[in-house]
Amino acid sequence: MGNLKGGTFEKQRRDMNFKLFALGTKKRGDSLTHSKALLTKRDMYFDDFANYMESQGIEDKWNLLLNEANLNGFLEQRLNGLALSTVENYLSGFNSLLSAFKEINIMVGVSQNYLKNKFNDIKQTTPKNINIDKRGLQSNTVLNDLKNIRYESYVIGKLMLTHGYRISEAMKIVHEPQKYVKLLSNGDYKISGVSGKGGKIYHDKILNHNEMQLIKNMANIPSKAAFHRDLKQIDSNLRAHDFRYSFAKNLFNEKVVEVGYKRALEVVSKALNHNRSAITKHYLR
Secondary structure, eight states: OBOOOOSSHHHHHHHHHHHHBOTTOOOTTOOSBOSHHHHHHHHHHHHHHHHHHHHTTOOSOGGGGOBHHHHHHHHHHHTTTOOHHHHHHHHHHHHHHHHHHHHTTBOOBSOTTHHHHHHHHHHHHGGGGTTSSOOSOSOTTHHHHHHHHOHHHHHHHHHHHHHOOOHHHHHHHHHOHHHHEEEOTTSOEEEOOOBOGGGOBOOOEEEOHHHHHHHHTOOSOOOHHHHHHHHHHHOTTOOTHHHHHHHHHHHHHHHHHHHOHHHHHHHHHHHHTOSOHHHHHHHTO
C-alpha cells in the first residue's frame, strides 16, 4: 500500500487525480474517475478535508490523515445543519473516493464500512432533533394548500420559494412585471432591478416561461395582510419569511455537495442579496 506523492496538499491532490484519471475508459465495477463531474466532486472532497486539517494545524499525507479521529471531527463540522438527504449524498460520494483509493492501493486509516456506519449513526439520532428550528416551511404541501385558498397567494409564495425574495419584493414584481421582468431571446425572462433592504439591488434572476405565465394569470393581487391571513389558514405559525428561509436551505443543500461549504455559502448569500455571510448563516441554522 502506498501514499499520495507531494509535499503539499495541492501536489497530493494533483497526484490523486493523476492516479484516478480514467475519463472515457469506464470499466464495470471500478471506482476510478470517469467523468469531469466526478473529478470536480472529488476535488471538493479533497479540499474540504485538507482545509479542515489545515485549520487544525495538522499536515501529513492526505490519505494518512483519513483516520477515525480526524474524520469524526471533520464530519461533525462539515455536516452540521445539513438535510439528511444531503448528508447521505455527501458521505456516499466520499465513500466512493475511499473505494477508489483502495483500488489503486493508496493507504487509508478507516475501514470500508466507516462512512456507511457513520451515516446510520446520524440517521438514528436525527429524529430527536427534527424541527428544533421552526424557520422555513415545515410541510411540502404549503404551495398546494395556498393554491386551494387563493391562486394569487400561491403565485406569490412560489416566487418567494423559488427565487428567495421577501414578501415586499415579490409584491413589487407581481404588481409591476412590466418594470422588473424582461423577455430574453431564448423565451425565458429576466428579473432585474429589484431593490432589497437598504436599497441594494438583487442580481438578475431567471424566470422561466411557465412562471411568467402564472404571474400573467393573476387577477386580483392580495394585500400583504390578506396573504398572511391565507397562510394562517394553513398553519397559525406560518410566516411569509418562511418561504425565504426554505429557499436558502434548499439552495445551500443543493450547492454544498457540488462546490463545497464555502462556495455554497457565497452562492446563497448572493441569491439572498446579503452583504455578509454571517447573515446568511442565520438562515441555514
